[in-house]
Structures are given as structure tokens and as C-alpha cells.
Amino acid sequence: MEAYLYKPEGGGLMITPKRDKIPRISKxxxxxxxxxxxxxxxxxxKLRARAYAVNPV
Incomplete structure (x- = not known):
């Protein structure tokens, strides 16, 4: 993922997310x-369920 306001400035802002050790449902x-x-x-x-997961496999 790269992030910047208007245009790339050099290499931009590099974001590296860290994985959680245990997968779980957050919501x-x-x-x-x-x-x-x-x-x-x-x-x-009859219902529909939408689950949001953290660190899915």
C-alpha cells in the first residue's frame, strides 16, 4: 500500500501491516x-450475516 496527499514524493509512505497471531471475528x-x-x-x-475478520487465513 502506498499513501501520499497529491503526488508521489520520493518513495511515498510505505505501510506494512503486522499480522495478528490468532485469527478472529471482530464484528x-x-x-x-x-x-x-x-x-x-x-x-x-431469513437473514444474512456479514462477518468482519482479523487476520483471516
Whole structure:
């Protein structure tokens, strides 16, 4: 990943992320089947889940 404000200045800013030792799920969001957000769900409804992972394999 390279980052700079307007144009490359020399080599730019080099960013090297460090990996976490243990993969884990940081956040899970639930949606209705039509991808609209909801807060109260019934156990009879079909849902979609979106999971955000840290250090996925």
C-alpha cells in the first residue's frame, strides 16, 4: 500500500501491516434477505450475516 496527499514524493509512505497471531471475528452484522438493516428479528425470518475478520487465513 502506498499513501501520499497529491503526488508521489520520493518513495511515498510505505505501510506494512503486522499480522495478528490468532485469527478472529471482530464484528458481525445481521441484515434482512433484501440487504436492508434491521434491529429486531423474528426467529421465523431469513437473514444474512456479514462477518468482519482479523487476520483471516
Amino acid at each position: 458481525v452484522e445481521l441484515f434482512y434477505v433484501d440487504d436492508s438493516r434491521g434491529t429486531n428479528f423474528s426467529f421465523m425470518e
